[in-house]
Amino acid sequence: MTSSNPPISGDTRLFAIIGDPIAQAKSPALFNRLFAELGANAVLVPLQVPAAQLPVAIAGLKALANLDGIVVTVPHKVAILEHLDLLGVHVQAVGAANCMRRLADGRWQGEMYDGAGFVAGLQAQDIQCVDQRVFLTGCGGAGKAVAHALAGAGIAAIRLVDSDPSRQHELARQLRAIHPRLQVSEGGHADTEHDLAINATPCGMAAGDPLPFAIDGLRPDAIVADLIMKPERTPLLLAAESRGHRIHLGRHLLENQAALVTRFFGLQETPVTASTPHPGENP
Amino acid sequence: MTSSNPPISGDTRLFAIIGDPIAQAKSPALFNRLFAELGANAVLVPLQVPAAQLPVAIAGLKALANLDGIVVTVPHKVAILEHLDLLGVHVQAVGAANCMRRLADGRWQGEMYDGAGFVAGLQAQDIQCVDQRVFLTGCGGAGKAVAHALAGAGIAAIRLVDSDPSRQHELARQLRAIHPRLQVSEGGHADTEHDLAINATPCGMAAGDPLPFAIDGLRPDAIVADLIMKPERTPLLLAAESRGHRIHLGRHLLENQAALVTRFFGLQETPVTASTPHPGENP
Numbered sequence: 001m002t003s004s005n006p007p008i009s010g011d012t013r014l015f016a017i018i019g020d021p022i023a024q025a026k027s028p029a030l031f032n033r034l035f036a037e038l039g040a041n042a043v044l045v046p047l048q049v050p051a052a053q054l055p056v057a058i059a060g061l062k063a064l065a066n067l068d069g070i071v072v073t074v075p076h077k078v079a080i081l082e083h084l085d086l087l088g089v090h091v092q093a094v095g096a097a098n099c100m101r102r103l104a105d106g107r108w109q110g111e112m113y114d115g116a117g118f119v120a121g122l123q124a125q126d127i128q129c130v131d132q133r134v135f136l137t138g139c140g141g142a143g144k145a146v147a148h149a150l151a152g153a154g155i156a157a158i159r160l161v162d163s164d165p166s167r168q169h170e171l172a173r174q175l176r177a178i179h180p181r182l183q184v185s186e187g188g189h190a191d192t193e194h195d196l197a198i199n200a201t202p203c204g205m206a207a208g209d210p211l212p213f214a215i216d217g218l219r220p221d222a223i224v225a226d227l228i229m230k231p232e233r234t235p236l237l238l239a240a241e242s243r244g245h246r247i248h249l250g251r252h253l254l255e256n257q258a259a260l261v262t263r264f265f266g267l268q269e270t271p272v273t274a275s276t277p278h279p280g281e282n283p
Numbered sequence: 284m285t286s287s288n289p290p291i292s293g294d295t296r297l298f299a300i301i302g303d304p305i306a307q308a309k310s311p312a313l314f315n316r317l318f319a320e321l322g323a324n325a326v327l328v329p330l331q332v333p334a335a336q337l338p339v340a341i342a343g344l345k346a347l348a349n350l351d352g353i354v355v356t357v358p359h360k361v362a363i364l365e366h367l368d369l370l371g372v373h374v375q376a377v378g379a380a381n382c383m384r385r386l387a388d389g390r391w392q393g394e395m396y397d398g399a400g401f402v403a404g405l406q407a408q409d410i411q412c413v414d415q416r417v418f419l420t421g422c423g424g425a426g427k428a429v430a431h432a433l434a435g436a437g438i439a440a441i442r443l444v445d446s447d448p449s450r451q452h453e454l455a456r457q458l459r460a461i462h463p464r465l466q467v468s469e470g471g472h473a474d475t476e477h478d479l480a481i482n483a484t485p486c487g488m489a490a491g492d493p494l495p496f497a498i499d500g501l502r503p504d505a506i507v508a509d510l511i512m513k514p515e516r517t518p519l520l521l522a523a524e525s526r527g528h529r530i531h532l533g534r535h536l537l538e539n540q541a542a543l544v545t546r547f548f549g550l551q552e553t554p555v556t557a558s559t560p561h562p563g564e565n566p
Contacts, residue, residue, distance in 0.1 A: 008315055010308030010329045022349060025293035032291055045328055046293045046349065053346035060343010063336035066305060066329065 008043055014066050015044040015265060018057065019073035022048040026229070026251075027071055030258045040267045044071070051075050058083045062108065069101040069265040072110075077141055084110035093148045093178065096141045099261045111264055114142060115149025117257025118227070124256060125248060127196070127223060129153035135190040136160055137213045138200030139167040142227050144174075146200055151175055157183035159194070161213065163201075191217040198225045204234035211236050215243065226250050291326055297349050298327040298548060301340065302356035305331040309512070309534075310354055313541045323550045327354070334358050341366045345391065352384040352548040355393075360424055367393035376431045376461065379424045382544045394547055397425060398432025400540025401510070407539060408531060410479070410506060412436035418473040419443055420496045421483030422450040425510050427457075429483055434458055440466035442477070444496065446484075474500040481508045487517035494519050498526065509533050 017027045023046075031044040049057045054076055061067055062083075072080045077096040081087065084100055088111035091097045097110035119129060132155045136147055139162035147158060158175065162168035172184050190197040190213050203212040205228055215224060215236070224240035225248035237247045262268070300310045306329075314327040332340045337359055344350055345366075355363045360379040364370065367383055371394035374380045380393035402412060415438045419430055422445035430441060441458065445451035455467050473480040473496050486495040488511055498507060498519070507523035508531035520530045545551065 008311045008326070008328060010311055011306035012311065012329060014328055014330065020348070023294035028291045028293055028295065043291070043326075043328060045291060045297055045326060046295060047297065048348035049346065050348060053348075057343050057346040060340050060346065063332065063340040063343065065303070065331035065333060065336075 009041070011041065012066075013040075013042040013068050014064065015042060015069045015071070016047045016061065016067065017044060017071035017073060018047045018049040018054075018061075018076055020048055020050050020075060022046045022073075024230070025073065026254060027073070027258065030255065031071070031262065034258055034262045035267060038262070038267055042068075042267060049076065051079070054079055055083070062102075067102070069099065069261075071099050071261060072097055077112075080110065084108055086110070088112065090115065090145070090148065093174070094141070094145045096145065098145075098257070099264055101265055111261075112145055113257045113260040113264065114253065115145035115147070115152075116260055117255075118146045118225075118253040119149045119153045120256035120260065121252030122225075122248065125252060127248065129155050131156045132195040133157040133193050134159070135194040135197040135213070136200060137198070138162060138202075138227075139164070139171040140200070143200030144171055146198065146227070147171060147175060148178070151179040151182050155182065157185070157193075159185045159188060159190075161187060189214060189217055190222075192219050194218060194222055196223045196225060198227070199234070199236055200227050202228070204228050204236050205230065209235065211239060215240055215245070218245065220244055221246075223248055227253060229254060292324070294324065295349075296323075296325040296351050297347065298325060298352045298354070299330045299344065299350065300327060300354035300356060301330045301332040301337075301344075301359055303331055303333050303358060305329045305356075307513070308356065309537060310356070310541065313538065314354070314545065317541055317545045318550060321545070321550055325351075325550060332359065334362070337362055338366070345385075350385070352382065352544075354382050354544060355380055360395075363393065367391050369393070371395065373398065373428070373431065376457070377424070377428045379428065381428075381540070382547055384548055394544075395428055396540045396543040396547065397536065398428035398430070398435075399543055400538075401429045401508075401536040402432045402436045403539035403543065404535030405508075405531065408535060410531065412438050414439045415478040416440040416476050417442070418477040418480040418496070419483060420481070421445060421485075421510075422447070422454040423483070426483030427454055429481065429510070430454060430458060431461070434462040434465050438465065440468070440476075442468045442471060442473075444470060472497060472500055473505075475502050477501060477505055479506045479508060481510070482517070482519050483510050485511070487511050487519055488513065492518065494522060498523055498528070501528065503527055504529075506531055510536060512537060 028046050035042045085107035086109040090112035091110050094112045097112050098114050100108050100110045160168050175184050199212040201212045203209045223246045226234045227250050228234050229250040240247050311329050318325045368390035369392040373395035374393050377395045380395050383391050383393040443451050458467050482495040484495045486492050506529045509517045510533050511517050512533040523530050
């Protein structure tokens with residue numbers, strides 16, 4: 001990890017993350033490290049945008065000709081849809097966006113990489129999704145994004161649990177409609193059928209929170225994942241670790257999502273081969 | 284000069300410079316160096332705001348709760364006045380602002396430090412203003428700011444020249460009204476009466492520009508100054524240097540203005556004495 005950012009000059013391209021609160025956000029450090037690694041003359045800054053100010057703030061940000069993209073976080077991930085001209089496939093499935101970019105024609109396109117970031121985070125830790133059986137609690141924005149991405153990555157089955165039955169039913173209905181071969185069940189507990197058990201509720205962020213779900217029914221080889229980033233090791237993960245389960249931290253989602261969003265923003269290493277055609281190839 | 288900025292985190296306070304174009308702006312590098320020297324967790328970013336977009340951009344920037352101040356440059360220095368709640372004394376004199384800050388009560392206060400920056404730049408080079416006789420060509424925004432600041436710093440006389448007689452008359456009228464003891468004259472040439480001759484026109488920015496005024500009437504000990512920053516040595520300054528005059532570069536204004544604006548933004552070193560009262564003093 002570098003301890004500094006490249007100098008900002010007049011021609012530095014601008015990116016932002018909008019949220020409220022924003023002081024706790026890890027994205028500025030994360031994205032600026034990625035930008036520096038790519039050698040991009042670009043910077044991402046945190047912007048605290050109260051919910052009621054979203055329309056005027058977004059109109060203003062769109063008016064900045066050197067601002068190329070925005071990362072969107074709580075509480076704006078659903079409300080931002082009204083300000084997008086084009087919705088990426090993941091936005092359409094999840095009904096929320098976590099980033100937007102300015103296209104060459106001036107329109108703004110939104111995308112949702114929270115779920116893809118979680119799946120990429122699993123893969124970066126050599127955890128495969130194909131044919132896995134998943135227990136997921138929390139069917140809000142984060143849970144929806146993760147469920148759709150896991151379904152797209154080829155899991156065999158998912159059991160959904162939410163304290164709000166209508167959210168649970170709605171996600172189950174969506175998943176069945178889009179992924180007819182996925183086995184979707186509702187309610188119940190994490191048990192011996194599950195290879196991966198995931199917490200997508202906020203339960204575990206506050207001191208004294210109970211466990212979001214019981215883990216004593218899981219097989220010893222089941223993996224326990226939490227989307228919560230702070231604390232890094234939630235009570236759920238500590239309990240799972242003490243029972244010998246492999247655990248998967250929330251920060252893997254953020255780190256891998258940031259890499260995907262950076263690419264979405266058009267910032268990526270130019271393939272070396274692009275400027276050095278093979279002998280005999282047309283340039 | 285440091286080659287990097289401190290890392291940007293979620294709680295970094297945000298400042299911006301708005302202008303169009305903005306890619307050439309030296310202020311981001313300059314301000315971020317000053318912020319780093321002060322140990323401030325703050326960053327200034329360049330924002331390209333087309334003139335027609337100023338109202339919507341400013342409304343959006345005001346909606347960002349962690350943005351504390353804005354540097355204003357061409358073409359917005361006059362138009363920005365409509366978006367200010369309080370006008371600093373220099374703004375009222377010049378009719379333009381080069382910076383604005385958010386007050387504790389949410390109102391925005393504008394100030395104009397271009398002239399004060401020029402005077403501070405002279406002083407930093409040990410060039411005193413008191414009782415000096417000045418020749419100034421260019422009575423637009425920059426010239427106005429410099430003329431008012433020089434008058435406030437105690438010069439004895441100023442001769443104003445502008446290709447637009449109404450601008451020249453208007454500035455002469457203003458100066459006479461505010462500084463009744465200042466000797467103000469109009470038209471004519473830089474000659475042996477002048478201690479300091481200043482170019483505040485854009486003439487010298489483009490290759491092949493003629494000199495903005497003839498220097499062959501000046502005394503050898505007269506100082507020739509140019510507000511133009513690029514090229515650093517304009518044809519005027521090169522000609523003056525070759526005739527043996529001391530010259531004063533445009534960047535001194537920018538550097539000293541940036542220090543003044545940084546202080547206006549509330550970023551400054553805490554005086555050591557503030558927390559260590561002298562023995563016998565009440566705390």
